[in-house]
Amino acid sequence: MSTVLFWFRNDLRLHDQPALHAALTSGATHLLPVVCLPAPDERTPWCFARVGPHRRAFTAAALRGLQQQTTVLGNPLLICQAPPAAALPQLAQAVGATTVVCEDIAAPYEQAEIAALRAAGLQVRTVWHSSLLHPADMPWPASDLPGVFTSFRQKVERAGITPAAPLPAPAQLLPPLDVPAPVLQAVGAEQGAAAIQPPAPPQGSDARSSFPYGTPGCDGSEGAVLAHLAQYLARKLPHSYKDTRNGLTGLDYSSKLSPWLATGALSPRQIYADLKAFERNHGANDGTYWLWFELLWRDYFRLLHLQYGAGLYRARGLSELPLAQHNQRGFERWCQGETGEPLVDAAMRELAATGYLSNRLRQVVASYLIYDLRGDWRAGAAWFESQLVDYDVYSNQANWLYIAGRGTDPRGGRRFNPTKQAQDHDADGSYRRLWGTA
Template sequence: MSTVIFWFRSDLRLHDQPALAAAMRSGATHLVPVVCHPPEAESTPWGFPRWGVHRRAFVTAAVQALADRLAALGTPLVQLQGSTAEVLPALARSLGATRLVCEDIAAPYEQDEIAALRAAGLQVRTVWQSSLIDPQALPWGTRNLPDVFTAFRNGLERKGVQPPLPLPEPTRLLPPPAEIEDALATPQLATARAAAAALAAPAYGPGATDTRSSFPFGKPAFDGSERAARAHLAQYLARQLPHSYKATRNGLTGVDYSSKFSPWLATGALSARQVMAELRAFEQAHGANDGSYWLWFELLWRDYFRFLHLQHGRTLYRARGLGTLPPPTHNPQGFARWCEGRTGEPLVDAAMRELSTTGYLSNRLRQMVASYLIHDLQGDWRAGAAWFEAQLVDYDPYSNQGNWLYVAGRGTDPRGGRRFNPNKQAQEHDADGSYRRMWGTA
């Protein structure tokens, strides 16, 4: 009789779960799925919490939905709150378990979590599963990626590289050990479990259902669950919105101007391979065009940022990134005004108010406000990336870091960053001022 712990990280789903499948094949007779909620007090080097209210509420809803699905399969989800380096080894000791399986996340914070578990004596197996393309299928491997995305995309398309088909949902799971409740009764685990239980009802603020929000995650159709993710994908395809995606993707507000897959992709409630499999089926039935191709294009960008992490690792998180520019300076007063939407630049302030109110922001506006912090306020790009991490319901370490490096000119792209003129952006994307009026800056 042996027990394997399966740690859900940014893969809060049952469909297309190679890591969970690996745990089921581990030879264990019992399975204990676990989620670790981050400590409330965890903060960034910039003095604000790593988890803002919107991000925490969205992820909490995803976890609760996952717990319900696991309970229906007879394998309850253990929820703990606290440092993973403390609570997961404590859980293993109480269970008499030595093996833990989880997805691989190639970002420094997440890699440090794994190192701490191994240092505590756990046998940890990580499984790469968040990308569309299998890293082993890359023509160059991950050590020799092209320095620009276009060459990456063209290389994959010339070779005809396609993603694997998604795995089906499991119909059964290994049962928990009979002594699970006794194991969870130890003082340390009981405290961590009680703290997690206090999060059972997501603390939705008014922004979660704000009528101005482009992703009102407090409404059932946009909640964090795998069910909502799959239903959203289905209705998006049924309405044939992929065909218009390229034409509308630079919109600033509204539910349908972009796919809105990103929040569920970020938590892992939706698999990129599931999206692609259903998109290909859509194209077979309704035809492909520039719009549906552009969804593939965007998913490849998402992959590219993941593979850059496999190639460069912590180097991407240095002040100078991959480049030779001097380290950025931090402008505390300008940064505070930027976070609060008080810079005096109407489109920037409108965007930052939307972000803090709703936890969401269009891609066009993300690039514009990032540019303003870096190039106009002479701020530290790392502080901006940390603010996005705290605020966004679709925070993803790979895409967040990759996009900030891109705008700052500290990534692989040779063109030296991107500077967006707010007035030009307003003329092109908010010519009538409706977005600025919506957020009280016109």
């Protein structure tokens, strides 16, 4: 009899789960599915919570859905309120396991978690499965990734590279083993279970929100996102995606798939498979192409991490630009939506109130912090990590580098004029009025 620990990370789903499939077919006879929640008091170097209340609440909803699913399959998810380096070795010893299987995440913090488990004597098998296209299918090694996204996209399209079909959800899980009560207590299982209970009153139901995650249609679970994707396609909204994607308010101006992609409740390969079926039934156009285009951007940021790793997290990024001198007071005003720039303040108030912000406004506020307030881009990236319900380590880091001119973009930074952006995207001032800055 052998047991394998399956550690859910940013892959809180059962459909299209290559890592879980690897655990189920490993030859083990028992499985312990586990997740480790970040400590509520974990802080960033900038002295605020690494995971804020919006992101924590949305992830908790994803975990409630996942636990319900695994319970139906006879093996309830174990939720620990303890770091993986503390919880997983104790659990492994308790159930006689030596192997952990989990998602591979190519970012320094997440790589350090794996190193700590191996240092504790565990065998860790990591499986890459967060991208649409697998890195092994690229026509070049990671070290030769094109330095510009357009070149990457064109080479991928010319080579005709397409994703593999998504895997179905497993019909059953391997049976569990009992974990002794003292071990459950040591790994914070009771606190973990309490942490995913829905709050009262519900969070995320602000009527102004473009992604009201406290409502049933925007619940964090896998079931909710598969229903959301189905209705998005049924209403033929992909056809208008390119025309509406720069909107500022409302649920339908963009696909709103990013929150579920960020927690892993939704697989990008499932999006692609359903989108291609949509095109076969209803036709393709610029809008459907642009969804593919955005998924490729997401892949590109992942491949950049495979190429540069921790280099993307240096203060200088990949550039030789001088270090930013952080404007702490300006940063605080930016976080609070009190800079005096109406569009920026409206956006930052929306982010604080709802945990969501349109892509257009993310670029505007990032530019304002970097170029107008002379703030450290890393502080802005950390604030987004704390606040966004759709925080994605790869996309967040790479997008901030892109705006700051510290990534691979040859233009050396992207500065957005907030006055022009307001004229182009909020000409009637409705967005600024909504958030009390006009």
